[in-house]
Amino acid sequence: MITIHVNTAREYDVLLADGLRSQAGELIREDLYRRRGGSGGKEARQICVVSDQTVSDLFGGREQTLIPALEEAGFRVTTFVFADGEDHKRMETVESLLDHLTAHHFTRTDLIVALGGGIPGDVAGFAAAIYLRGIDFVQIPTSLLAAVDSSVGGKTGVNLPAGKNLAGAFHQPNLVLFDPSVLKTLPPDRLQDGMAELLKAGFIGDPEILRTAMDLQEPTAADPGTPGQNGAAGSDAESFLVRREALLPLIARAIDVKRRIVEEDERESGSRKLLNLGHTVGHAIERCSDYRLSHGKAVAQGMLLVAEAAARRRLCREGCPKTIRQILTRFGFDLCCPFSPEDLAEAAASDKKIRGETITLVIPDYPGPCRLESLPVSELEGFIRDGLEGLPVDVSEGLIRDGVYHSDGD
Numbered sequence: 439m440i441t442i443h444v445n446t447a448r449e450y451d452v453l454l455a456d457g458l459r460s461q462a463g464e465l466i467r468e469d470l471y472r473r474r475g476g477s478g479g480k481e482a483r484q485i486c487v488v489s490d491q492t493v494s495d496l497f498g499g500r501e502q503t504l505i506p507a508l509e510e511a512g513f514r515v516t517t518f519v520f521a522d523g524e525d526h527k528r529m530e531t532v533e534s535l536l537d538h539l540t541a542h543h544f545t546r547t548d549l550i551v552a553l554g555g556g557i558p559g560d561v562a563g564f565a566a567a568i569y570l571r572g573i574d575f576v577q578i579p580t581s582l583l584a585a586v587d588s589s590v591g592g593k594t595g596v597n598l599p600a601g602k603n604l605a606g607a608f609h610q611p612n613l614v615l616f617d618p619s620v621l622k623t624l625p626p627d628r629l630q631d632g633m634a635e636l637l638k639a640g641f642i643g644d645p646e647i648l649r650t651a652m653d654l655q656e657p658t659a660a661d662p663g664t665p666g667q668n669g670a671a672g673s674d675a676e677s678f679l680v681r682r683e684a685l686l687p688l689i690a691r692a693i694d695v696k697r698r699i700v701e702e703d704e705r706e707s708g709s710r711k712l713l714n715l716g717h718t719v720g721h722a723i724e725r726c727s728d729y730r731l732s733h734g735k736a737v738a739q740g741m742l743l744v745a746e747a748a749a750r751r752r753l754c755r756e757g758c759p760k761t762i763r764q765i766l767t768r769f770g771f772d773l774c775c776p777f778s779p780e781d782l783a784e785a786a787a788s789d790k791k792i793r794g795e796t797i798t799l800v801i802p803d804y805p806g807p808c809r810l811e812s813l814p815v816s817e818l819e820g821f822i823r824d825g826l827e828g829l830p831v832d833v834s835e836g837l838i839r840d841g842v843y844h845s846d847g848d
């Protein structure tokens with residue numbers, strides 16, 4: 439078992455091992471015992487397992503491993519399941535979850551377990567942060583993205599009509615349990631989303647992640663990634679599928695990058711912003727696509743766009759965007775961004791990270807570390823325009839029709 443101890447105001451362990459779901463009840467019980475001392479472990483009577491429909495069908499039934507394991511450890515288990523997707527990461531879902539908790543008489547000594555990708559994690563964590571002014575929760579990530587990123591660090595929240603993640607709270611989990619066998623059912627496309635965050639950790643703080651990842655993934659025809667060339671997302675993501683067993687050490691390294699940064703700046707007043715590499719523009723891309731382009735793919739485009747703009751403005755090494763492009767291309771990312779600088783800048787302007795007249799951007803400088811640069815909001819459109827000029831041009835037509843993004847040409 440790999441253990442990563444996160445030393446934030448509330449300390450906790452991230453445990454990674456095959457078969458961990460069958461030990462979840464005991465591990466949660468032991469953790470409560472340590473935290474609450476003496477009889478503390480016995481106090482928690484109820485657990486609400488929160489997941490989306492897909493994850494619930496795969497891992498959240500009474501015939502599967504997790505719930506029986508929780509019950510065997512003495513917990514009474516209720517489940518709260520909501521529909522998949524970013525549309526459901528919203529206040530109404532949290533409100534229904536809070537109603538569920540009150541209906542089942544959850545008290546401060548009971549717990550929430552987030553079972554799923556980043557969306558159930560963010561929703562469940564936010565409910566845990568605000569129910570009775572805060573109850574304990576445990577993250578059981580099932581997507582690669584949730585394993586390497588969203589389940590660690592304590593950011594929870596939901597989207598508002600005005601933008602992504604605009605309402606939320608910092609609330610660290612008690613425990614994070616990652617059982618890599620869950621990745622077997624994760625669609626290649628979703629694996630690729632998580633890969634974007636895993637590679638992001640490499641660009642931010644651990645080049646070894648990038649070297650090992652490149653060794654694991656065989657070169658493809660699109661590899662040289664010359665401008666004007668579109669990456670073949672489907673086939674490359676498929677071929678990556680076979681190597682998912684080899685991912686565990688990389689996942690642990692990526693979590694460790696996040697651990698280091700979160701320990702240094704838990705509430706994101708400074709260096710934690712580095713974790714937003716590619717995210718300001720990525721969120722704008724997601725928004726412009728009406729959330730039809732998923733988070734990881736938008737972040738991949740965002741990382742390259744920022745690197746291209748930075749290189750044009752001599753804010754980073756000349757070769758930095760080329761390396762980023764090569765790595766992202768090897769993992770099959772489609773790096774064509776079909777939106778205009780005007781639309782992207784407008785979407786980015788609603789980002790919660792904008793403070794007054796300036797925006798903080800994370801500038802990659804591979805192989806050196808990333809750094810934070812403040813940019814006047816009035817210059818954002820020009821910066822995005824510079825970045826878009828370096829992105830590949832889409833060879834297929836009609837990605838945007840009637841103002842709507844069509845990722846699959848429908």
Ligand SMILES: NC(=O)c1ccc[n+]([C@@H]2O[C@H](COP(=O)([O-])OP(=O)(O)OC[C@H]3O[C@@H](n4cnc5c(N)ncnc54)[C@H](O)[C@@H]3O)[C@@H](O)[C@H]2O)c1
Binds near residue numbers: 492588628
């Ligand atoms: N809180 C944070 O620090 C943080 C960090 C990064 C991203 N996020 C958020 O995370 C979200 C994206 O996370 P995500 O990509 O995991 O989204 P997600 O939770 O929607 O999962 C993606 C899809 O994969 C399915 N899925 C998950 N695990 C599966 C498995 N093992 N097998 C088969 N299908 C599975 C889900 O049902 C869903 O349909 C975004 O909302 C983003 O804002 C939060």
